[in-house]
Amino acid sequence: MxxxxxxxxxxxxxxxxxxxxxxxxxxxxxxxxxxxxxxxxxxxxxxxxxxxxxxxxxxxxxxxxxxxxxxxxxxxxxxxxxxxxxxxxxxxxxxxxxxxxxLTDLQIHQQDIRRPLGLAGQLRPEPLRISLDFLVGGRAVGFTPRRRPAGLRFESTDLDWAWGDGPVVRGPAEAVMLALAGRRAALPDLDGPGVAMLDRRLP
Known part of the structure; x- marks a missing residue:
């Protein structure tokens, strides 16, 4: 991958x-x-x-x-x-x-390039799932501070993946991944009562 x-x-x-x-x-x-x-x-x-x-x-x-x-x-x-x-x-x-x-570094950074240039690029489901699990799994040093996902529930609308308990943050798996990695540009693609809380935690 x-x-x-x-x-x-x-x-x-x-x-x-x-x-x-x-x-x-x-x-x-x-x-x-x-x-x-x-x-x-x-x-x-x-x-x-x-x-x-x-x-x-x-x-x-x-x-x-x-x-x-x-x-x-x-x-x-x-x-x-x-x-x-x-x-x-x-x-x-x-x-x-x-x-x-x-793997997560490569997936995130490719979207760091594609999104501002308006270039479509479909990430594959299985690598995305691995990256989502990694970002909430406690080993994502330098990617996701532990407090960022704490107390929230993240749900992907295009991948059978969810994690956590609390107010829901819901959206495409790519947007969830980018938001967990601190990319504020992904927030408009997300909805749910937990988005405002996540917004306050982003740099």
Missing amino acids: IADERRGLADLTDTLTPEQLRAPSLCSAWTVKEVVGHLVAVVAAGNGAALKTLVRSGFNVHKANARLAATTAARPARELAAILRAHAENPFRPPIVGYPGA
Whole structure:
């Protein structure tokens, strides 16, 4: 599933114009190309480069991540796509979050790219289910603070999936996933009495 997502992102990257690559993504202050750079750096930067960047960033993981993404994104887009394809089967398992975290990172970031550009992209049901379970399962360090889903019930309207107790947040599985990951842009796709509470918990 991870390999398929990497190849799909490579295919998408190859279709993007320079203007689209410079456009803001849904992910903080990153451009579309910087999001691609982040996903390339995850598998291609190497432990040495990652450690050096972490030291330069005062061991702040978020700052190091942003620097590594920006550095990698300086490469031509076609090169980034080629690296993704070359590393599609890379077995790297991120610490703590494991393979579910890697899969979720790819799914979320692809929508970070597609949504602001108005590009449709259907996520597959089984990977989506894995990501939803991961985001509410307590291991989603860096993705979902524990307090975000606490006391709410999340229900997918297009996937046989639900979790939690409390006021309901209901909508397409993709929107539920993005909202759990802190993407405020997904809120208009959700309804239910729990949406207002979730809104207050998003950055």
